[in-house]
Amino acid sequence: MALSSPSASERSSLLSSATEFDAIVVGSGIGGLVTATQLALKGASVLVLERYLIPGGSAGYFEREGYRFDVGASMIFGFGQQGTTNLLTRALQAVNVSLETIPDPVQIHYHLPDDLELKVHRNYENFLQELIACFPHEAVGIRRFYDECWRVFKCLNVMELLSLEEPRYLARVFFQHPFACLGLVKYLPQNAGDIARRYISDPVLLQFIDIECYCWSVVPADRTPMINAGMVFSDRHYGGINYPKGGVGQIAQKLVEGLEKCGGQIQYKARVTKILQKNGRAIGVELASGKSYYAKRIISNATRWDTFEKLIPPTQMPAAEHRWQRRYQKSPSFLSLHLGVKAEALPLRTECHHILLEDWERMEAAEGTIFVSIPTLLDPSLAPPGRHIIHTFTPSWIEAWQHLSPSEYKARKAAAAAHLMQRLERLFPNLAASVDYQEIGTPRTHRRFLGRDDGTYGPIPRRKLAGLLGMPFNRTAVSGLYCVGDSTFPGQGLNAVAFSGFACAHRVATDLGL
Ligand SMILES: NC(=O)c1ccc[n+]([C@@H]2O[C@H](COP(=O)([O-])OP(=O)(O)OC[C@H]3O[C@@H](n4cnc5c(N)ncnc54)[C@H](O)[C@@H]3O)[C@@H](O)[C@H]2O)c1
Ligand SMILES: CC(C)=CCC/C(C)=C/C=C/C(C)=C/C=C/C(C)=C/C=C/C=C(C)/C=C/C=C(C)/C=C/C=C(\C)CCC=C(C)C
Structure with a gap:
C-alpha cells in the first residue's frame, strides 16, 4: 500500500524535540522567512516557529465578510525585475516560487496643508x-x-x-x-x-x-x-x-511554500517564551506549550525589545543592547481603520495610496499624519463586487490605550474612528454613508497579534544619529544568537527586512561552514 506524505500539521506533530536543527528561526515575518528560505537553500535544516496561525507578521492578512485586509504595509518596494535591490523578487525566485504583481502608477497622492496637492508618479520626470x-x-x-x-x-x-x-x-x-x-x-x-x-x-x-x-x-x-x-x-x-495579486499576505505564503520545497519546516501556534542558553551560548528555545527545540544557531525575528527583555531575562541584557536602546527608541504604533465601502465612495481617478495632513506642526504628533491605502483599486478580487477596501492608519502610542475598562476602550476606539472618518471626508465626501464593514485596530491590537512590544512599528533614533552607522547587523553579543527584521540594519520596510534576511542567512551559513 502506498503511503501518502504527511500534511504540514502532521509533520509538525512528528517533530522530535531531540532533533538538533542547524537553525531555528523565531517568527515568520518577511525577515524571518527570507532567512529561513535562504538557509534551507544552502542545505541547512531549518525550523521556523510562529506564534500566530499564519505566516507574515506585519505583512499578514485577515479575512472578514468577503474582504481580505492587509494587516500593515501595502505599498510594496522590492518587486522590480532588474538590478540587485529587488530583494522580494529575488527571495521568491531563489526558492522557485513566483507571485504576480500589479504596477501602481502613483506611489503617493499627498494632500498637505494650504491645499498643497501633489502626486509621486512612477515616472521620475513626471514627478x-x-x-x-x-x-x-x-x-x-x-x-x-x-x-x-x-x-x-x-x-x-x-x-x-x-x-x-x-x-x-x-x-x-x-x-x-x-x-x-x-x-x-x-x-x-x-x-x-x-x-x-x-x-x-x-x-x-x-x-x-x-x-x-x-x-x-x-x-x-x-x-x-x-x-x-x-x-x-x-x-x-x-x-x-507593485502590489502582489491576492494581497500582501501572499508574499509570506509563497515563501513558506518555497521553504517547504527546500526541506525547511514551519510550525504555527508555536510561541517561543525563552531562548535556552548553556555556558552563555544560545542552544535552543522553549515554547509556551513547554516543548523545547535545539539548534546550532538561533535567529530571532522578534523585535530587539522582545528578544532581549522577554525571550532572554532583562537582567542578562548585553551591554551592547543597553547602548543600542540609548540610541534608538520604539516608534509609535498605529491606530488602524479597516473599512469595506461601496464603490461610489471613491471619486473618479482616486489613487491607491494617500497621505493626509492638515497642519505641518502636527506631522509627528499622535494621530497627526493619516496614511490611506486602497488596494482594491489594483486588485479588485480583495473585496466583494462593487466594494472597495480603504485601510487608514495613523501613528498612535500605546500609552493612550492602556488602563481602560473594556467599555472605555470600546468607546475610545469608536471616537477615534469617527474622528478619522471625519478627516477622511476631505478625500471621500460621502464616506460615512458608504461604509459596509468596519474594524478598528489599536496599538494594543498590534501588540497582541504581531507580538511586537507596545505594538511598535520599529526602532527610530532618539536623536539625530550618523545615518545607518548605529544600526546593528545580525550577530548579537550572545554567542549563537542572531537577530533579523526591522530592528537590524537597515531598518523598517519589507525590502529592508528582506535585505536583513539575506544578510543573516549569509552570516549564519558562513558560521555553520555551509
Ligand atoms: N503599516 C505598515 O506599513 C507596517 C506596519 C508594521 C510593520 N510594517 C513592516 O513590516 C516589517 C516587519 O517585518 P519583520 O520581519 O521585522 O517582523 P514582523 O513583526 O512582521 O514578524 C515577526 C513575526 O514573529 C512572530 N513572533 C514574534 N514573537 C514571537 C515568539 N515569541 N514566538 C514565535 N513567533 C513570534 C510574529 O507573530 C510575527 O509573525 C517591517 O518592514 C515593517 O516596516 C509595516
Ligand atoms: C499607505 C501609505 C500612504 C504609506 C505608507 C506605507 C508604509 C508605512 C510604507 C513603508 C515602507 C517602507 C518602510 C519602505 C522602506 C524601505 C527601505 C528603507 C529600504 C532600504 C533598504 C536598504 C538597503 C537594502 C541597504 C543596504 C546597504 C548596503 C548593502 C550597504 C553596503 C555598504 C557597503 C558594501 C560598504 C562596503 C565598504 C567597503 C567594502 C569598504
Whole structure:
C-alpha cells in the first residue's frame, strides 16, 4: 500500500524535540522567512516557529465578510525585475516560487496643508515636473536632491547584497565595484535632511521632504538615513511600487511554500517564551506549550525589545543592547481603520495610496499624519463586487490605550474612528454613508497579534544619529544568537527586512561552514 506524505500539521506533530536543527528561526515575518528560505537553500535544516496561525507578521492578512485586509504595509518596494535591490523578487525566485504583481502608477497622492496637492508618479520626470510646478524657484535644488538619491541607489543596485559582517564578501564587492563601495561608505553616516538642506532653502519644500521621509521612516528627514532615502526615492521610479495579486499576505505564503520545497519546516501556534542558553551560548528555545527545540544557531525575528527583555531575562541584557536602546527608541504604533465601502465612495481617478495632513506642526504628533491605502483599486478580487477596501492608519502610542475598562476602550476606539472618518471626508465626501464593514485596530491590537512590544512599528533614533552607522547587523553579543527584521540594519520596510534576511542567512551559513 502506498503511503501518502504527511500534511504540514502532521509533520509538525512528528517533530522530535531531540532533533538538533542547524537553525531555528523565531517568527515568520518577511525577515524571518527570507532567512529561513535562504538557509534551507544552502542545505541547512531549518525550523521556523510562529506564534500566530499564519505566516507574515506585519505583512499578514485577515479575512472578514468577503474582504481580505492587509494587516500593515501595502505599498510594496522590492518587486522590480532588474538590478540587485529587488530583494522580494529575488527571495521568491531563489526558492522557485513566483507571485504576480500589479504596477501602481502613483506611489503617493499627498494632500498637505494650504491645499498643497501633489502626486509621486512612477515616472521620475513626471514627478519632478509636478513638484517643480509647486516650487518653481527651487527647480535646480529639487533636481539636485533627488538626483543625489539616485547616486546612492545606483551604488547599491550593482552589487550582490549580502552580510556586511562577512569580511570576504566585503573584499569581493570592493574588488568588483570599488567606486560603488566608496560611494556607500560616504553615504552610510549621512541623513537625508542634511543633503536636502544643501540644495533647498524653501521652508515649505523642506517640510515636504520631511513628510516624504516621515511616511515610511516615521521620523523627519534630519533623522532618516540617506541610504534608506536613496533606496525609497529611487526604487519607486526604478522597480516601482507593485502590489502582489491576492494581497500582501501572499508574499509570506509563497515563501513558506518555497521553504517547504527546500526541506525547511514551519510550525504555527508555536510561541517561543525563552531562548535556552548553556555556558552563555544560545542552544535552543522553549515554547509556551513547554516543548523545547535545539539548534546550532538561533535567529530571532522578534523585535530587539522582545528578544532581549522577554525571550532572554532583562537582567542578562548585553551591554551592547543597553547602548543600542540609548540610541534608538520604539516608534509609535498605529491606530488602524479597516473599512469595506461601496464603490461610489471613491471619486473618479482616486489613487491607491494617500497621505493626509492638515497642519505641518502636527506631522509627528499622535494621530497627526493619516496614511490611506486602497488596494482594491489594483486588485479588485480583495473585496466583494462593487466594494472597495480603504485601510487608514495613523501613528498612535500605546500609552493612550492602556488602563481602560473594556467599555472605555470600546468607546475610545469608536471616537477615534469617527474622528478619522471625519478627516477622511476631505478625500471621500460621502464616506460615512458608504461604509459596509468596519474594524478598528489599536496599538494594543498590534501588540497582541504581531507580538511586537507596545505594538511598535520599529526602532527610530532618539536623536539625530550618523545615518545607518548605529544600526546593528545580525550577530548579537550572545554567542549563537542572531537577530533579523526591522530592528537590524537597515531598518523598517519589507525590502529592508528582506535585505536583513539575506544578510543573516549569509552570516549564519558562513558560521555553520555551509
Ligand atoms: N503599516 C505598515 O506599513 C507596517 C506596519 C508594521 C510593520 N510594517 C513592516 O513590516 C516589517 C516587519 O517585518 P519583520 O520581519 O521585522 O517582523 P514582523 O513583526 O512582521 O514578524 C515577526 C513575526 O514573529 C512572530 N513572533 C514574534 N514573537 C514571537 C515568539 N515569541 N514566538 C514565535 N513567533 C513570534 C510574529 O507573530 C510575527 O509573525 C517591517 O518592514 C515593517 O516596516 C509595516
Ligand atoms: C567594502 C567597503 C569598504 C565598504 C562596503 C560598504 C557597503 C558594501 C555598504 C553596503 C550597504 C548596503 C548593502 C546597504 C543596504 C541597504 C538597503 C537594502 C536598504 C533598504 C532600504 C529600504 C527601505 C528603507 C524601505 C522602506 C519602505 C517602507 C518602510 C515602507 C513603508 C510604507 C508604509 C508605512 C506605507 C505608507 C504609506 C501609505 C499607505 C500612504
